[in-house]
Amino acid sequence: MARAAASKTQTRIQREKTEAILAAALDVFSTYGFRGSTIDQIAKQAGLSKPNLLYYFDSKEAIHSLLLERLLDTWLEPLKKLDPAANDPVKEIIAYVHRKLEMACDYPRESRLFANEILQGAPRIMEQITGPLKDLVDEKAAVIEGWAKQGKIAPVHPYHLIFSIWATTQHYADFDTQVSAILGARSETCFEDACDYLTTMFTKLLRP
Amino acid sequence: MARAAASKTQTRIQREKTEAILAAALDVFSTYGFRGSTIDQIAKQAGLSKPNLLYYFDSKEAIHSLLLERLLDTWLEPLKKLDPAANDPVKEIIAYVHRKLEMACDYPRESRLFANEILQGAPRIMEQITGPLKDLVDEKAAVIEGWAKQGKIAPVHPYHLIFSIWATTQHYADFDTQVSAILGARSETCFEDACDYLTTMFTKLLRP
DNA sequence: TCTGATATTTACCAAATGGTCAGCAAGCCG
DNA sequence: CGGCTTGCTGACCATTTGGTAAATATCAGA
Numbered sequence: 001m002a003r004a005a006a007s008k009t010q011t012r013i014q015r016e017k018t019e020a021i022l023a024a025a026l027d028v029f030s031t032y033g034f035r036g037s038t039i040d041q042i043a044k045q046a047g048l049s050k051p052n053l054l055y056y057f058d059s060k061e062a063i064h065s066l067l068l069e070r071l072l073d074t075w076l077e078p079l080k081k082l083d084p085a086a087n088d089p090v091k092e093i094i095a096y097v098h099r100k101l102e103m104a105c106d107y108p109r110e111s112r113l114f115a116n117e118i119l120q121g122a123p124r125i126m127e128q129i130t131g132p133l134k135d136l137v138d139e140k141a142a143v144i145e146g147w148a149k150q151g152k153i154a155p156v157h158p159y160h161l162i163f164s165i166w167a168t169t170q171h172y173a174d175f176d177t178q179v180s181a182i183l184g185a186r187s188e189t190c191f192e193d194a195c196d197y198l199t200t201m202f203t204k205l206l207r208p
Numbered sequence: 209m210a211r212a213a214a215s216k217t218q219t220r221i222q223r224e225k226t227e228a229i230l231a232a233a234l235d236v237f238s239t240y241g242f243r244g245s246t247i248d249q250i251a252k253q254a255g256l257s258k259p260n261l262l263y264y265f266d267s268k269e270a271i272h273s274l275l276l277e278r279l280l281d282t283w284l285e286p287l288k289k290l291d292p293a294a295n296d297p298v299k300e301i302i303a304y305v306h307r308k309l310e311m312a313c314d315y316p317r318e319s320r321l322f323a324n325e326i327l328q329g330a331p332r333i334m335e336q337i338t339g340p341l342k343d344l345v346d347e348k349a350a351v352i353e354g355w356a357k358q359g360k361i362a363p364v365h366p367y368h369l370i371f372s373i374w375a376t377t378q379h380y381a382d383f384d385t386q387v388s389a390i391l392g393a394r395s396e397t398c399f400e401d402a403c404d405y406l407t408t409m410f411t412k413l414l415r416p
Numbered sequence: 417t418c419t420g421a422t423a424t425t426t427a428c429c430a431a432a433t434g435g436t437c438a439g440c441a442a443g444c445c446g
Numbered sequence: 447c448g449g450c451t452t453g454c455t456g457a458c459c460a461t462t463t464g465g466t467a468a469a470t471a472t473c474a475g476a
Contacts, residue, residue, distance in 0.1 A: 032328060035241075035243070035245075038432080049456090060433095122385045156408070167376045168376060175327075177329050177334075181330075197369070248462085248463075257424070258464085
């Protein structure tokens with residue numbers, strides 16, 4: 001626990017500075033990964049000196065952990081909202097795709113932070129993956145399979161459906177550099193085009 | 209240029225050691241990214257001392273550059289093979305998906321190396337992206353658009369089609385940790401399931 | 417087997433990095 | 447204002463890191 005955060009009631013300055021640090025850390029970690037990032041870099045980005053930053057957080061790892069911890073909740077929210085009782089399952093899944101795409105476009109740094117962590121073998125969030133994340137996916141995969149058995153959507157492998165939704169949506173955040181470079185001027189309508197494209201793709205796939 | 213590699217004819221040892229180094233470097237770089245990897249780590253993995261490694265390569269960056277350079281050719285090959293004269297465009301694109309998926313599964317480290325580089329803003333391969341890669345994609349996107357206009361495939365945004373193929377196939381290499389953790393025992397049939405799933409998805413999308 | 421080229425090691429360096437500490441400065445509250 | 451807590455800094459430290467230099471060991475060919 002950080003010295004400053006150890007007290008029960010945070011002061012105004014504590015709140016402001018910790019948030020500034022986390023914001024800066026998100027920038028840096030999402031770009032360079034954990035090992036590729038330095039405290040100095042984060043401190044500079046946050047407008048603090050290194051010792052000052054370390055007054056608020058005990059270590060580099062502590063910042064990273066807190067960031068990942070906070071991330072996972074937000075990250076799972078779109079899938080959590082998938083309603084098993086929806087009366088139009090195709091629309092419900094498409095809505096999930098839209099939420100996911102929006103999240104990737106609104107929070108690209110979060111997406112990259114997550115991608116970096118997974119790429120490196122998820123050393124710091126493996127428990128979260130095999131725990132809450134897996135549980136949620138298992139649950140929702142069962143829902144999807146149920147819909148398929150009832151003939152409400154076309155028969156698809158539920159896990160690979162989820163993977164393909166993750167892959168296609170997060171691609172726009174994680175590989176943004178590449179996407180922008182290739183689209184050039186077309187980048188301006190990228191989000192709308194992607195939204196249309198993915199809607200079509202998953203609708204065609206899922207319509208019974 | 210590395211001292212050892214400067215000579216025109218490489219000796220047996222030079223060939224062996226450079227390959228060992230590149231193999232080790234691929235392992236390390238693909239996991240930790242450029243900044244997160246150390247020469248010591250690579251040297252150890254290759255069974256060499258650090259100075260000995262630096263006898264073959266001038267710097268950490270030199271190894272990384274050579275790796276990326278070699279990578280891009282292999283990486284673009286599947287798309288290059290997309291035949292504009294194919295008489296069944298849907299099948300032709302599906303075949304491309306299969307080549308891509310196979311490549312992701314056979315060369316996951318290469319996929320991750322590339323992913324790491326793009327995630328970090330592609331500082332070392334931006335020219336390759338805006339150059340050869342973009343040119344190839346532009347060319348093939350035009351082919352796909354042609355097919356769509358002729359009614360041979362359903363009308364789709366050609367660039368986003370390509371992105372979605374990249375995203376879905378590379379996902380199995382880049383996010384393997386996550387995929388395996390979630391599938392658990394189901395991982396064994398992952399490749400076949402993914403192949404089936406993607407075939408269905410893209411066939412449904414593209415069939416006119 | 418001798419010799420020159422190639423290969424490898426030991427010892428080293430400067431810079432960067434994660435982190436600490438003692439002391440000084442600012443806020444806050446009576 | 448005075449005093450106590452909170453916030454911040456500069457100097458410092460040990461370790462790691464990328465990289466070098468010189469000395470030594472190994473190899474291939476005459």
